[in-house]
Each structure stands twice: as structure tokens, then as C-alpha cells.
Amino acid sequence: MAVFAHMQEFVQAYAENIADVLGLDVTMLDENGVRISGTGYYRDLVGEPAPDGSFFRMILKTGQPGMIYDMKKNEAECMSCKFLHQCKELATIGFPVFKRNKPVGVIGIIGFSAEQKDKMIRNSDKLIRFLHHMSTLLENKIISLDSACQIQEETVPQRAVSFDSIVGKDSGLREVIVKAKKVVNSISTVLIRGESGTGKELLARAIHYESSRRGYPFIAVNCAAIPENLLESELFGYEGGAFTGAKREGNVGKFELAHRGTIFLDEIGDLPLSLQPKLLRVLQERSVDRIGGKQSIPIDVRVIAATNKNLEKMVENGSFREDLYYRINVIPLYTKPLRECRGDIHLYLHFFLEKYCKLLGRPPLRIEPQLEQWLVGYDWPGNIRQLENAVEYMVNMAESEVIGPEELPDYLLPPENRQPTSGSGGLEQMVSLYEKSVLQRYLLSEKYQNDKALIADELRISLSTLYRKLEKYKIG
Numbered sequence: 149m150a151v152f153a154h155m156q157e158f159v160q161a162y163a164e165n166i167a168d169v170l171g172l173d174v175t176m177l178d179e180n181g182v183r184i185s186g187t188g189y190y191r192d193l194v195g196e197p198a199p200d201g202s203f204f205r206m207i208l209k210t211g212q213p214g215m216i217y218d219m220k221k222n223e224a225e226c227m228s229c230k231f232l233h234q235c236k237e238l239a240t241i242g243f244p245v246f247k248r249n250k251p252v253g254v255i256g257i258i259g260f261s262a263e264q265k266d267k268m269i270r271n272s273d274k275l276i277r278f279l280h281h282m283s284t285l286l287e288n289k290i291i292s293l294d295s296a297c298q299i300q301e302e303t304v305p306q307r308a309v310s311f312d313s314i315v316g317k318d319s320g321l322r323e324v325i326v327k328a329k330k331v332v333n334s335i336s337t338v339l340i341r342g343e344s345g346t347g348k349e350l351l352a353r354a355i356h357y358e359s360s361r362r363g364y365p366f367i368a369v370n371c372a373a374i375p376e377n378l379l380e381s382e383l384f385g386y387e388g389g390a391f392t393g394a395k396r397e398g399n400v401g402k403f404e405l406a407h408r409g410t411i412f413l414d415e416i417g418d419l420p421l422s423l424q425p426k427l428l429r430v431l432q433e434r435s436v437d438r439i440g441g442k443q444s445i446p447i448d449v450r451v452i453a454a455t456n457k458n459l460e461k462m463v464e465n466g467s468f469r470e471d472l473y474y475r476i477n478v479i480p481l482y483t484k485p486l487r488e489c490r491g492d493i494h495l496y497l498h499f500f501l502e503k504y505c506k507l508l509g510r511p512p513l514r515i516e517p518q519l520e521q522w523l524v525g526y527d528w529p530g531n532i533r534q535l536e537n538a539v540e541y542m543v544n545m546a547e548s549e550v551i552g553p554e555e556l557p558d559y560l561l562p563p564e565n566r567q568p569t570s571g572s573g574g575l576e577q578m579v580s581l582y583e584k585s586v587l588q589r590y591l592l593s594e595k596y597q598n599d600k601a602l603i604a605d606e607l608r609i610s611l612s613t614l615y616r617k618l619e620k621y622k623i624g
Contacts, residue, residue, distance in 0.1 A: 155289065160185040160194070166282065170275075172257045172264050176245075179252040181205050189236055189260060195377045204242050204254045211251040213243040213279070215272055218265075238265040241272065243279035245286050252290070255282055309353040315499050320489025324351065324481050331479050332359040337431065339416075339476050340454040342483030345533030348454040349414060351483060356410040361450055364409030367402050372418035380423055384430070386439035403436045403447055410450040416476065417457030417468065424469045431475050451476070486528040486535065487622075493524045496532060500539035508543055515542075515551045518592050522553075525623040526560070553592045584621045587614075591623065 163174040163185040173188035181198045183190060198204050207214060217239055238259050245253035257275055259265040268275060311325050331338065332355050340348040349368060356366045374382050385401030403411060413419075419427065430436050431451060435444040453476045462468035486493055497515060505513055515523070528534055538557055545555040590596055590603045604614040 158289070159286075162282075162286075163187055166257075170257065170278075172268065173260060175204075175256055175258060177204050177208060177254045177256075179208070181208060184253075188258070190258070195375070203240060204256055207242045207244055207254050207256075208251055211244045211246070213241075213276060215239075215241040215268075215276065217269055217272075236260055238262065239268045241268060241275055241279060243276065243283050245283045245290075247287060247290050253286070255279055255286065309350060309357050311354050311358060314347070314350060314354060315495050316489065316492040320484055320486075320492040321347070321351075324483060325354075327479075327481055328355050329358070331355070334479070335450065336478045337476050338452045338479045338481060340452065340481045340483060342454075342456060343485045343531055344456050345531030346483035346485055347532055348456075348483055349412060351481065352410070352412045352452040352454065355452060356412075356450070359410075359450070361409050365406050366410050366412065367406040368412040368414060369402050370414045372415035376420050376422075379420065380426070381439055383423070384426065384436050384438055385441075387441045398438070401436060401438065403430060403449055404445060406447075406449045408448050410452060413451065413453040415455060416453040417455040417459055417462060421467060421469070424472050428469065428472045428475055431472075486531050490524050493528070493535070494520070496535050497523060497539060500536050501543065504540045504543040510543055510546070511549065513543060513546055513549055513551055516553070518598050519551065519553055519556075521598065522588060522592055522623065527622070580621075583617065584623065587617060587621065588623060 159176055163176060164187055167174045167187040173186075173190065175186040175190040176184050177198055178184045181204075183193050183196055183198055186192075186194050203214065203216060216237075238261070240256055240258050242254050242256040244251040245255055257268065257279065259268045311329060314321060314325065316322075328338075328351060338352075338355065340351055342348050352368075353366060356362065369383065371379065381399060381401065383401050383403060385399050385404055388398040426437075430447075433444065434448070435446045437444050459468055459473055459477070463470045463473050486496075497520060501513060501515065505511070523535075523538075530537075538560055541557045542551050542555045547555075586607075590606070591598055596603050596606070600614055600618075601611055604611045607614070
């Protein structure tokens with residue numbers, strides 16, 4: 149995979165920020181000569197290879213920076229470019245991006261107008277020094293990501309997960325684990341359905357590591373995180389020379405890497421429609437065809453997919469193939485959101501509290517009882533992932549051995565004096581939001597110690613009215 153494949157958004161934002169600062173257009177190529185970011189005219193060409201023989205490809209090959217002061221004079225650097233006469237550039241500066249002394253990309257500044265061209269010529273020395281600095285920052289970013297990926301690749305095989313190690317195995321996740329245990333050694337495709345943050349990948353890992361495939365790879369692919377133009381080669385691989393910029397030796401896809409093990413296709417609902425027939429064929433034929441390949445490669449892979457989307461509705465509107473839907477939905481498993489298994493919130497709170505006290509070198513902490521009760525009543529739209537982030541934040545912020553409301557992340561609990569903002573809905577909704585925040589404030593206050601009779605008296609409402617409101621807002 150290309151050096152910049154995991155930082156597409158970063159390099160585009162990088163280019164846009166530079167363009168804003170300099171008032172000039174910016175573009176970047178990866179080590180294969182493919183444009184990975186661009187502003188102005190080049191924004192619409194991201195994902196396309198730069199022309200053979202172009203100035204930037206020469207920089208990529210030689211590792212030497214350069215500048216062309218006047219593209220219209222057909223300078224020697226441009227003579228071999230097949231798009232020489234269609235070129236819209238008036239002036240350009242290019243600087244190689246290195247990775248441990250090897251050119252892996254090019255970052256360039258372009259002038260498309262006479263004003264931009266004049267600005268570049270007047271400030272050429274400064275701009276080349278600036279690009280040198282930017283190139284160094286990019287190299288540091290690449291090496292940093294490489295190190296993180298290497299650590300992840302080294303640790304993932306050790307992340308053996310058993311059903312017994314899953315928090316909530318005896319309560320909220322009990323039913324789904326009972327079903328999952330029955331199919332650990334099946335060849336049938338599993339589809340795990342559930343909201344984001346409900347532990348779908350954790351369940352998939354447990355199925356793999358409890359199965360006879362445990363000694364072979366567990367390969368996780370997030371179908372939503374990989375750019376569409378890279379996803380096909382990432383999943384199925386390619387032969388050398390299959391397309392412009394392809395590695396000479398070709399590339400092994402994730403399905404081949406998962407041979408005799410398990411491939412986990414997360415966010416399967418985000419798989420581009422154009423790739424769905426190829427995935428369907430892989431599932432039916434148990435073989436893959438590399439891009440540019442001349443023969444099918446047999447594979448023995450257990451497929452587990454996951455999604456938080458309504459695939460049935462996607463089938464209806466034509467964004468997900470019906471035949472693929474039936475092929476992956478052989479064994480559906482459902483993970484519940486936290487709001488449907490509130491009894492597990494206590495378990496997760498204490499599990500993550502202990503985890504982050506150890507990781508952050510803090511002495512054992514506990515959560516104030518009234519706050520814990522409120523946390524159990526919170527709906528947790530981000531589910532387990534959001535709850536874990538909240539606990540990590542609170543452990544970082546704690547100033548004593550007892551975590552109180554003041555340690556909550558701002559987004560989680562409205563401040564005591566916060567009122568609903570305008571534009572948040574109609575009057576009825578605004579009043580409800582305010583009423584809920586008032587009740588939460590009283591329940592969390594040490595003064596009232598969760599004494600509902602005292603709270604009702606203070607609010608000048610009957611106790612039965614208070615209970616009715618608490619039930620309405622699912623708090624207390």
C-alpha cells in the first residue's frame with residue numbers, strides 16, 4: 149500500500165492550509181506518481197496519476213527539488229511530458245518528500261495566474277526553504293505512522309479474546325454470546341449488527357480465537373476507512389504492472405493474508421456498490437482474482453461482517469445488492485446498545501476505571517454514588533466506546549480519590565447553569581431539556597443526597613409528580 153494511504157485526509161488538509169497561507173495552489177504526489185492532494189485546478193484530479201514525463205515525476209525519480217519559471221517556454225524539464233501543450237501551469241516549484249533518504253512523494257506549489265507566477269519568482273528562495281520544511285514535517289509524520297502501524301501489527305496477533313474475557317458476558321451480551329459459541333467452527337458467514345461502539349469487533353475476535361482457526365490470522369478491514377480507489381487492491385490484491393503506479397512485484401490482498409484464518413469486514417454497509425459483485429463472487433467461489441491477474445487463487449477464509457446500517461433499507465433503495473445481503477446475512481448476531489442493558493454500565497464503569505488508573509499511574513479511584521447512578525441512567529449514544537472515553541477523561545481530571553460531577557467531560561453533562569440554546573427545537577423541546585437538566589442537577593447534588601422527597605419539596609411538586617418526570621426522562 150502507498151506510504152500516504154492512511155493519511156489521505158491529513159495530506160489534503162495539509163495542502164489546503166498551505167494554499168491558504170501562501171495564496172498559491174498546492175498539490176502532492178505519492179511514490180507511485182498518483183496525485184493524493186490538490187487545491188484549485190488539481191482538486192478534481194486527486195486520485196489520478198500525474199502525466200508520464202512530467203516535472204514532478206522527474207523530481208520523484210531524481211530526489212532533487214526544482215523550479216520552472218515559465219512553463220510556456222517549454223523548458224527541458226517539461227519537454228517529455230505528454231500533456232505539455234494542455235498544461236495550465238505558468239510556474240511551479242517541486243520538492244521531494246523522503247522516508248529515510250528514499251523519495252516517496254513530491255509536494256509542489258503551482259502558479260496558474262500571472263499574479264501567482266510573479267509572486268513565486270519573487271519569493272522563490274523563501275518558497276523552496278518553506279517546502280523543505282514542509283517535506284521534513286511530512287517525513288516525520290510518515291515515520292511516526294509507520295511506527296504506530298508496526299506496533300499495532302505486532303500486538304494484534306496477541307490480542308486473543310475469549311468469550312469469558314468480555315465484560316457483560318453474563319448479562320447484556322449473554323444471549324448473543326450463547327449464539328456465537330454455537331457457530332465458532334462453522335464456515336457460514338456471520339453478520340454482526342449493532343450501533344457504533346457496541347463491541348462488534350470484540351465479538352468477532354472472540355469468535356475467531358475460540359475457533360479452530362485461532363492459530364491463523366485475524367485480519368480486520370474497515371470498509372469505510374479506506375479510499376474507494378484503494379479498496380479493491382487492498383481487499384483482493386494486484387499483479388505487478390496491473391495499473392499505473394503498481395508495485396513491480398504486485399501486492400497480496402487482505403483475503404489472501406487471512407488464508408485459513410478469519411477476515412473481519414467492518415462497516416460492510418459502506419462497501420462501494422462497484423465492489424459488491426466482486427465480494428459476492430469471492431464468497432461464492434471461495435477464491436480471489438487479483439487486479440490484473442490471469443487465474444483465481446483459492447482461499448480458505450471465515451468471513452465475519454459487521455454494520456450499524458439498515459441493510460434492508462439499503463437493498464430497497466438500490467445502494468446494497470440483494471444477493472450480497474443474503475450471502476452475508478447467514479448468521480445474524482445483534483449487539484445491544486447500552487441503553488438497553490443498563491445493568492452492564494456498572495460493570496463497564498468499574499472495569500474501565502481500574503484499567504485507566506493502572507495505565508495512567510493513578511491510585512485506585514471511585515465514582516461518587518450519585519454520579520454513578522446518573523451515569524447508569526445516561527443513554528450513551530456512543531455506547532461502550534463513548535463510556536470508555538468518558539472514564540479515561542475523568543481519571544485524567546480527578547483531583548481526589550472520589551470522582552464527582554466536576555470531573556465529567558463538558559459534552560456529557562450540561563453545566564449547572566446551562567440553558568437550552570436557541571435553535572435547539574420548539575418551545576416544548578426547550579422546556580423539556582431545561583427541566584431534565586434541573587432534575588439531573590438536584591439528583592447529583594450532595595445537599596440532597598438523592599433524597600427524592602426532599603427534592604420534590606424543594607421543587608414544590610408532589611413526590612408522585614417527581615417520579616413521573618424521572619421516568620419520563622429515564623433518570624434517577
